[in-house]
Amino acid sequence: MKLITAIKMIEEREKQKRNAEKEMRRKGLPLKNDNINKENEQKNLVHVQSIFPQDDVVALKVKTREAHVKEAISKAVYYYLKCANEGS
16 A cells, blocks of 8 residues: 555545544534543553655655654554454
């Protein structure tokens, strides 16, 4: 899968997520962010380094709407793993 395709998928997912959160706020329902943060605290973390072309990194940051490379890559990886699990 090309990086640009993955970025487009992430962008669409984030758009759907924002729309769902907006709808939940409109209806006065609680958001799921509290449970997600608790799950993330329990995970073991591993430091990873890699080399990417600058253009790909900039495109990823723009598409994920993240200011930092670390968060943009993290969001892309989590999205990829989620899609891989749903597809199998």
